Amino acid sequence: MTGPRIIDGKAVAAEVRAEMAKKVAAIKSKHGQVPGLAVVLVGEDPASKVYVRNKGAQTVEVGMNSIEHKLSAETSQDELLALVDTLNKDPQVNGILVQLPLPKHIDAELVLNTIDPIKDVDGFHPVNVGRLWIGERALVPCTPTGSVILAKSVAPNLSGMDAVVVGRSNIVGKPMAALLLRENCTVTIAHSRTRDIENVVKKADLVVAAVGIPEFVRGDWIKPGAIVIDVGINRIEGPDGKGRLVGDVNFAEASKVAGAITPVPGGVGPMTIACLLKNTVEAFEMQTGLSADA
Numbered sequence: 001m002t003g004p005r006i007i008d009g010k011a012v013a014a015e016v017r018a019e020m021a022k023k024v025a026a027i028k029s030k031h032g033q034v035p036g037l038a039v040v041l042v043g044e045d046p047a048s049k050v051y052v053r054n055k056g057a058q059t060v061e062v063g064m065n066s067i068e069h070k071l072s073a074e075t076s077q078d079e080l081l082a083l084v085d086t087l088n089k090d091p092q093v094n095g096i097l098v099q100l101p102l103p104k105h106i107d108a109e110l111v112l113n114t115i116d117p118i119k120d121v122d123g124f125h126p127v128n129v130g131r132l133w134i135g136e137r138a139l140v141p142c143t144p145t146g147s148v149i150l151a152k153s154v155a156p157n158l159s160g161m162d163a164v165v166v167g168r169s170n171i172v173g174k175p176m177a178a179l180l181l182r183e184n185c186t187v188t189i190a191h192s193r194t195r196d197i198e199n200v201v202k203k204a205d206l207v208v209a210a211v212g213i214p215e216f217v218r219g220d221w222i223k224p225g226a227i228v229i230d231v232g233i234n235r236i237e238g239p240d241g242k243g244r245l246v247g248d249v250n251f252a253e254a255s256k257v258a259g260a261i262t263p264v265p266g267g268v269g270p271m272t273i274a275c276l277l278k279n280t281v282e283a284f285e286m287q288t289g290l291s292a293d294a
């Protein structure tokens, strides 16, 4: 008997980056310009520092300009808003990302909504949210975009599938549902108040877990052969007292039933930064009208 297919997020992310490197090189040789991405980090959150470092390094690796702003945890909301305003006006900056979480004294929603929607490479601005739902060209949140690419790497045509998204956050659950609808899936969003959630999930050909609870989705909730995309990244203490990363799906159980499944780490996580680079190229093309092809 063969086991489930383990979807290799690192390998797929490397393919996306290689594709972006090619596009950036073509843009540079045709138009003499390269896209620029500005990333803003406020404070000293250790995980955020690693993500921001990786974003900068991967931006440079694919040939784009990386602009990093590292601000102290004491930065005031007004100072951060002023920086966003400066970046909005800077023609060298095509994409702006403010790393989350922000310190508690800063209203994250206000800051994100201040980013010019055409530079909003996180796709969190209400203008991009609205455009996504009505099917217009939009900058789309990176993690859901990466999740769809991973699902399509094992099932290129998702049309007609029953998809269940577990979680209804603005950052993952809701945009995920919009993207799956665009792929012609029949989409259900399940959440903490969903009745009989096990049986709701059990109907799904495609399960996306984005609920933020370690190993919430159990193996006996999964329909045999289903595709399981695990968006969760939770650090828990193992039996040896050491920290380890687990997803929102109980991988040991679900991998016995699923047709294909993403691991944590090494699944959706690496796709987030790869799709950020993709969005930066997209933002550049939207702003300048220049592309790799024309």
Ligand SMILES: Nc1nc2c(c(=O)[nH]1)N[C@@H](CN(C=O)c1ccc(C(=O)N[C@@H](CCC(=O)O)C(=O)O)cc1)CN2
Residues within 6 Å of the ligand: 047, 051, 097, 098, 099, 100, 101, 122, 142, 143, 233, 245, 264, 265, 266, 267, 268, 269, 270, 271, 272, 273
């Ligand atoms: N402005 C934003 N802030 C945050 C986002 C975001 O998309 N935009 N997402 C997360 C953090 N994040 C990127 O910013 C991110 C998270 C995880 C990974 C990743 O590759 N994870 C690895 C495991 C890494 C580890 O060992 O800790 C994996 O899953 O294999 C990349 C990017 C919150 N903030």
